[in-house]
Amino acid sequence: MTSATSQPRAFWKGHGTQNDFIIVDDPGALLPLEPATVAALCDRQRGIGADGLLRVARAGTLVDAGVLTGLGEGIAADDLFMDYRNADGSIAEMCGNGVRVFAHYCRVAGLVDTDEFVVGSRAGARPVRIHSISDTDADVSVAMGPARRGVTSSATIDGRVYRGLAVDLGNPHLACVVPGLTHGELGAIDFSGGVQFDAGVFPEGVNVELLTEPVDDGAALIASMRVIERGVGETRSCGTGLVASASALLASVGRDEGLLRITVPGGRVEVAIADGGRSSTLRGPSRLVARGELFDGALR
Numbered sequence: 001m002t003s004a005t006s007q008p009r010a011f012w013k014g015h016g017t018q019n020d021f022i023i024v025d026d027p028g029a030l031l032p033l034e035p036a037t038v039a040a041l042c043d044r045q046r047g048i049g050a051d052g053l054l055r056v057a058r059a060g061t062l063v064d065a066g067v068l069t070g071l072g073e074g075i076a077a078d079d080l081f082m083d084y085r086n087a088d089g090s091i092a093e094m095c096g097n098g099v100r101v102f103a104h105y106c107r108v109a110g111l112v113d114t115d116e117f118v119v120g121s122r123a124g125a126r127p128v129r130i131h132s133i134s135d136t137d138a139d140v141s142v143a144m145g146p147a148r149r150g151v152t153s154s155a156t157i158d159g160r161v162y163r164g165l166a167v168d169l170g171n172p173h174l175a176c177v178v179p180g181l182t183h184g185e186l187g188a189i190d191f192s193g194g195v196q197f198d199a200g201v202f203p204e205g206v207n208v209e210l211l212t213e214p215v216d217d218g219a220a221l222i223a224s225m226r227v228i229e230r231g232v233g234e235t236r237s238c239g240t241g242l243v244a245s246a247s248a249l250l251a252s253v254g255r256d257e258g259l260l261r262i263t264v265p266g267g268r269v270e271v272a273i274a275d276g277g278r279s280s281t282l283r284g285p286s287r288l289v290a291r292g293e294l295f296d297g298a299l300r
């Protein structure tokens with residue numbers, strides 16, 4: 001006997017500045033993406049291995065299937081929706097690197113026939129623009145919405161306390177600009193013990209970014225970032241974290257708007273914050289590296 005989940009299921013693999021994702025096209029929203037299933041697929045020893053999983057389906061189909069309770073602001077039933085899961089199987093509202101890879105996949109797979117379209121996310125509509133594209137590489141901008149600054153708080157990593165600014169990108173961030181920290185010193189911090197944070201400030205957990213102080217090169221503010229993601233651990237890049245970091249870097253020099261180029265272990269992206277923080281754009285690469293087939297057992 002066969003069922004919707006017993007058929008071999010195509011998957012793709014891609015990354016945005018080495019924040020990597022399994023992409024599963026599920027037009028009928030039939031896949032039971034239980035947390036344990038997603039965690040097994042994302043596991044780097046017993047699964048495919050990834051920082052997260054992107055389910056591709058139309059927003060209206062996900063509502064009809066009961067995956068979403070509603071369409072969300074600015075999202076039409078026919079819009080493609082990025083149903084994002086962290087590597088531990090938890091659901092997150094948004095993923096900035098994921099949206100670029102998602103848009104790249106949708107264009108290459110023929111799900112859209114234009115270079116500008118709306119991607120739905122649990123944080124709302126995220127319009128994308130594809131500047132250049134091949135089957136493997138793309139350069140994509142995402143309108144990331146407002147970067148909402150909150151309170152200051154602190155996080156402890158490897159026994160050291162870092163002060164930072166809470167910034168809401170639809171998902172929660174604590175972006176810590178560390179006075180005097182060099183790029184080399186940032187790279188040497190031991191993230192293996194994870195992060196401790198104030199659960200009173202971040203009851204849903206938080207993504208924590210550490211940053212060097214910004215340097216103004218005349219065209220943009222330049223800085224380096226590392227991140228420990230909620231539901232994943234350290235990743236080599238985090239798109240929402242980069243926008244949150246841009247907002248904190250601007251705050252550290254008394255500004256609300258500007259252009260920033262931020263280096264992460266997985267590459268470099270550009271962030272623009274405008275309208276006093278009410279809008280933001282993330283621009284960076286996407287690479288599709290493989291496609292394959294999930295066997296029935298992988299989904300149980």
Ligand SMILES: N[C@@H](CCC[C@H](N)C(=O)O)C(=O)O
Nearest residue numbers: 092095096097171238239240
């Ligand atoms: N890597 C992502 C963020 C993914 C979600 C995050 N771990 C959370 O739980 O909020 C990005 O590129 O933004």
